[in-house]
Amino acid sequence: MSDPAHTTAARPTQHAADIIIDYEQDDYRKQSQEFFQNLPHYIQEYFISLFPIATWIHRYNLQWLIRDLIAGATVGVVIVPQSMGYAKIAQLPAQYGLYTAFVGLCVYCLFATSKDISIGPTAVMSLLVGQTVTRITAEYDTISGPQIAVALSLLTGAIAMFIGLVRLGILVDFIPGPAIAGFMTGSAITISIGQWPKLFGIKGINTQDSSYLIFGNFFKNLPNTKLDVAFGLSGLIWLYGVRYGCTWLGKRYPKYATHFFFLSIMRNGVLVIFGTLIAFLINIGKSTSPISILKTVPAGFQAMSVPHVSTDLISAVASSLPSGVIILILEHVAIAKSFGRINDYSIDPNQEIIAIGFTNIWAAFFGAYPSTGSFSRTAIKARSGVKTPIAGIFSALVVILALYALTPAFYFIPDATLAAVVIHAVSDLVSGPAYVKRLAKVSLWELFVFVAGVIITFFTTVEYGIYASVGLSIVILLFRIARPRFWSLGRIPLSSTTSAPLSDSKESQSEQQYLYVPQSHPTLGKLVEDLPAGILMCRIDESFTYPNSGFISDRIIAYCKERTRRHQQFISKGDRAWNDDANPIRDAERASLPRLHALVIDFASVNRLDSSGLQAIVDAQTALNRYAGQHVEFHFSNILHPAIRRSLIVSGFADQPRSGFEHENDDNQMTEILPIVPVSKDGPLQRQATTATGTQDIEQVIETHDAYDKKLDFGNSSDEDSVNTAHSIPLPRDRYPFFHWSADEAVRTASQTLIYRPTGDSEPQAPSAGIEEAHH
Structure with missing residues (x-):
């Protein structure tokens, strides 16, 4: 078991520092040495425990x-x-x-x-x-x-x-x-x-x-x-x-x-x-x-003998x-x-x-x-x-x-x-x-x-x-x-809470928070609203291992295809795959659906992820990338075990492309691989604004992110508030931008790159709309 190393990154503001989460790699050589050093003690305890x-x-x-x-x-x-x-x-x-x-x-x-x-x-x-x-x-x-x-x-x-x-x-x-x-x-x-x-x-x-x-x-x-x-x-x-x-x-x-x-x-x-x-x-x-x-019952032990x-x-x-x-x-x-x-x-x-x-x-x-x-x-x-x-x-x-x-x-x-x-x-x-x-x-x-x-x-x-x-x-x-429960999640707005001031002034701004529940919940289902267009969330109520990996992967793909549209609305009969049952009528009905931008997977109930489960997530992302015609961000919330996080890092889910998107050329080849978000000791950098179609208003994006970062700092310079939050901490953030400690954080992070996605097959979305959604 590795020990978590918590690194606090100070920022040049007067607000409390964010807590950035990372874990040390397991040193198997050191663990083996410690085991053999303690082996005589373990043997002694074992024999004592027998009596x-x-x-x-x-x-x-x-x-x-x-x-x-x-x-x-x-x-x-x-x-x-x-x-x-x-x-x-x-x-x-x-x-x-x-x-x-x-x-x-x-x-x-x-x-x-x-x-x-x-x-x-x-x-x-x-x-x-x-x-x-x-x-x-x-x-x-x-x-x-x-x-x-x-x-x-x-x-x-x-x-x-x-x-x-x-x-x-x-x-x-x-x-x-x-x-x-x-x-x-x-x-x-x-x-x-x-x-x-x-x-x-x-x-x-x-x-x-x-x-x-x-x-x-x-x-x-x-x-x-x-x-x-x-x-x-x-x-x-x-x-x-x-x-x-x-x-x-x-x-x-x-x-x-x-x-x-x-x-x-x-x-x-x-x-x-x-x-x-x-x-x-x-x-x-x-x-x-x-x-x-x-x-007659014979007296004594008449049957005593070596078996x-x-x-x-x-x-x-x-x-x-x-x-x-x-x-x-x-x-x-x-x-x-x-x-x-x-x-x-x-x-x-x-x-x-x-x-x-x-x-x-x-x-x-x-x-x-x-x-x-x-x-x-x-x-x-x-x-x-x-x-x-x-x-x-x-x-x-x-x-x-x-x-x-x-x-x-x-x-x-x-x-x-x-x-x-x-x-x-x-x-x-x-x-x-x-x-x-x-x-x-x-x-x-x-x-x-x-x-x-x-x-x-x-x-x-x-x-x-x-x-x-x-x-x-x-x-x-x-x-x-092998057949765990799979929940498609929506969100319900909660009563607004007052966050820390955005500047030295005493003005405060209300930040909307959400409760994420299954859309089929018997009591709260009627109150559930959809996530931002192009963003979906699901929960898996079981460990992600070889008996259920194929089933969960199929459910993820089917769930995403059901709520989003294909990047190519019309495919000729000659180009259509043999198992593609699409038809013009159904494609026309689905034309109003958004293209898939990001999928948030709640890992709160997942306590083990083996190689088969990991490969199933990779396969699901590959299939959804092909379906959406662009890279689909996979975000993971509530990862409780360091080994699961480490497995996702090994498979490349920690450094996915974020700031732009891939597109197909006339030869149906994926081209123009865009830069990824670099890893920082101060946590995820979310200020890269270069897209495949040009440069957006970087200053506007940076300003929005500064405001959002300040809103995450729940500590402030107010004496009264400092007393109330003496034992509180700001929401921890992972070192990597795709791992989150709350569903709200995962959705907000996914929304920040939604502004660079096209609204149609060729036109990008207006920056202002995306910033408003990210800010919301």
């Missing part, structure tokens, strides 16, 4: 410990039943959910930049793993579900960690919120429908089919409902009743809001305990359980890796950012991706399947008053307790109760009507992305839902870049 715990662990205290203990234990009570339910969705035994929960909770604190996030099995990732397990086990008899789960955890973790280490977290920003909400909502609906058969105790339905098939088969087999429905429906009634009841009571009695919150959090654990107790009682003395129960990932296994899971990585990163980073904003701290997306990558690599050694951040558990953790990521260790201790001490009690947990816990948990992932209405009001395209994600996930799989919503979002983004 954020080192920046805050020395401040850890007893009060933080107590709050982390409460929050961790609270999340632990919730995660145990959820993990076993999610493992069922992943088509794995219940203990694999506990393995996944333990590793995520235990390891994440070393790399975390978010205090609130809770790592573990999630509904959407479990659904993806379950669909992958079902697909691969149907094709390969030698590959088991746990092997697939471990391979997914290891490979997705490795890919995510690589993305974080090379700082490619910016890729997350290319996937918008509606795409995430779409496949999350579709996944939540899919998971809920997939739990209906377990909720009602209906056997024989493949819950890994597409949701619409499960939906139809469920109602087809509804008469086969078993006793499980009593556990399932009563569990849902309990979960939602306690949730909404505690919320209402917390608002009704704010003094006890904290007590009601913790009572609400305990609803999952209470449901599982009572459901298990009742199931145990009804199974006393029976050899076969009348309801579907969890049965064995063969080439056949890698090729089998390869198609699920992209969607798995997307879910890992998106779900985690989106939740971390959300709670960071809520609780007033910032996260490092790259570091969070590293954390989730390392967590899943390490989890593969425990037999776990991929884990990421959970929205519901993170919300509980934040509400519980968590202070640091160490709270995850206390949640992990609860999981350890469940694995080693409570597994005998898990035998009689009803599957219908776990299904109720899962359905209740995933309901928070569904975007409600308020979100859909807001999308419809903001952008129909984003609504389309959201709906497409939901529908495709519902009718196919979560993988296709992710690919479709993300793909559509990228296509829409590329379309917006």
Whole structure:
């Protein structure tokens, strides 16, 4: 990045000096030397940033410990039943959910930049793993579900960690919120429908089919409902009743809001305990359980081993890796950012991706399947008053307790109760009507992305839902870049302001200023008036790069041709180009239009200009020069980045011909190239008055320019005015006459050379009229 060098050029008057803008050229050699000199420091900072715990662990205290203990234990009570339910969705035994929960909770604190996030099995990732397990086990008899789960955890973790280490977290920003909400909502609906058969105790339905098939088969087999429905429906009634009841009571009695919150959090654990107790009682003395129960859950970490990932296994899971990585990163980073904003701290997306990558690599050694951040558990953790990521260790201790001490009690947990816990948990992932209405009001395209994600996930799989919503979002983004908005601008006179005196006398003169708006503006469009004849202005609302350069160039040319006339009104049939559809009638109608003199392009929204965009501007100017039969000045206003200005200088837009015009001789050759305006350290020189047809009244032009220059000097010798403008500056002017810091300045500058343009095909315009327009 180059540093702007501001040069103040003093003028032999008593008025404040103009500020002339120029920029130093980038010294790449110096920048390279500085980079290599600081490289050891950069490497040191990079490695320190990999372990954020080192920046805050020395401040850890007893009060933080107590709050982390409460929050961790609270999340632990919730995660145990959820993990076993999610493992069922992943088509794995219940203990694999506990393995996944333990590793995520235990390891994440070393790399975390978010205090609130809770790592573990999630509904959407479990659904993806379950669909992958079902697909691969149907094709390969030698590959088991746990092997697939471990391979997914290891490979997705490795890919995510690589993305974080090379700082490619910016890729997350290319996937918008509606795409995430779409496949999350579709996944939540899919998971809920997939739990209906377990909720009602209906056997024989493949819950890994597409949701619409499960939906139809469920109602087809509804008469086969078993006793499980009593556990399932009563569990849902309990979960939602306690949730909404505690919320209402917390608002009704704010003094006890904290007590009601913790009572609400305990609803999952209470449901599982009572459901298990009742199931145990009804199974006393029976050899076969009348309801579907969890049965044996092995104690401890039975699946710990070094992951064995063969080439056949890698090729089998390869198609699920992209969607798995997307879910890992998106779900985690989106939740971390959300709670960071809520609780007033910032996260490092790259570091969070590293954390989730390392967590899943390490989890593969425990037999776990991929884990990421959970929205519901993170919300509980934040509400519980968590202070640091160490709270995850206390949640992990609860999981350890469940694995080693409570597994005998898990035998009689009803599957219908776990299904109720899962359905209740995933309901928070569904975007409600308020979100859909807001999308419809903001952008129909984003609504389309959201709906497409939901529908495709519902009718196919979560993988296709992710690919479709993300793909559509990228296509829409590329379309917006390739087809940016192009505005033709007009101006509206503003209330006059009093400018500085033109001489030592106290007389002041009103200077008209304008507001430049699109001519199609819904409110101000009827007030817009045209710019001076032969001068046009447009605005481009996007970076000028290779995807849109041709489109913008065509729009510029079409816009200028629509509002100006050709320099040759009548062309013989033999000389007419093959693609020229001109006809005498239309040419006669356009005869009253002016010839194009100058085009002002507002670059306020252009933050990048590449070689293709630059060439497109050159091509547009060449085409318009040929159309107008004279050199068309291109002026640029509001150039915000030095690199864009430098690119325009390289292409010759800083020193275009100004004081006269080129004309064609009888052989249709452009001749008599006229001098350009020289560059001055004092800013643009605008006093050259020699034209192709002779010399105008130079003194008159100089006098007009002196008056105009004095009007630009807003500082003056008046004591009262000097107090009012103590912190003000005159309008900055660029070193080159075609770059401007305001649209008014660009139009006035273009108007100053309009006096030398011919009014017809051969006669020049009267000097007085042009001077009046320039002065105006």
